[in-house]
Amino acid sequence: MHAVDVGTGTPLFLLHGFGVDHRLLLPLDPVIGAADGWRRIYLDLPGTTGTPIGEVASTRDVVDAVEREIAERIGDEPFAVLGNSFGAMVARQVAHDLRPRVLGLATLAGVFVAEHARRVVPPQTVLRTDPRASATAGAAAEDYAEMAVVQSVESARAFLEHVQPGLDAADARQPLLIGCV
Known part of the structure; x- marks a missing residue:
């Protein structure tokens, strides 16, 4: 999984929304970096820039891929996670699955109902x-x-600068990942 890894300290995984890539969250970096003590790991979810979609066919597959990436990058170290939109839905599931190690969870404009037709x-x-x-x-x-x-x-x-490059680089074969995680 492609990632941008910045800083040192406690790992903070940042997960972007659907159809874009890590660049969407980069404007947060100066603020988080100024807080000091955070290693910011911006992941590109499957189907986005630098991360081929591979065998991913569901939201659960995305969660599993993120959890594997977390394990590969930091082992059993405690971490925090921040997600935006679809990434927030993924972040909530990661926090649930790995809760003994999760120091905190933040969501920005989080998706709560994945299926567009069911959203109000x-x-x-x-x-x-x-x-x-x-x-x-x-x-x-x-x-x-x-x-x-x-x-x-x-x-x-x-x-x-932060949105269009991810839209342009998204894997055109990227399926609509909906449903329960």
Whole structure:
């Protein structure tokens, strides 16, 4: 499994959401790094940049792959885990499965109902538009507009740096991983 391993100290595994890669979480690094004492391990989940999908066919398979990667990287050492969106669902299961070793769990915009058809969510509401943002996003303007609720040149640049590369690099064969973990 591809990973970006930064810093020293207590291992903190960071798991991105569905369809993107570790770059989505890199903006957190200056803040976590400033806290000192954290070894940040940004994993690319199966089907994303640098991590082929292989035999993964379910969310449980993703969890198993993450748990194997944790064991390979740190053995029996205690660790913390942070997950975003789909990665939060995976992180919760990892924390459950390995709870005697888990020092903490954090989730950002965590998925609780994996199957899209069963989700109850409000319609997207764009709080601020900026026509310069779409121009900045260029060829990625449609993907950007689908996600951005506060549109600005700065958020479009962040999207191009931290989101779009993962969208572009995702394994096109990546199945829709849904269901119980």
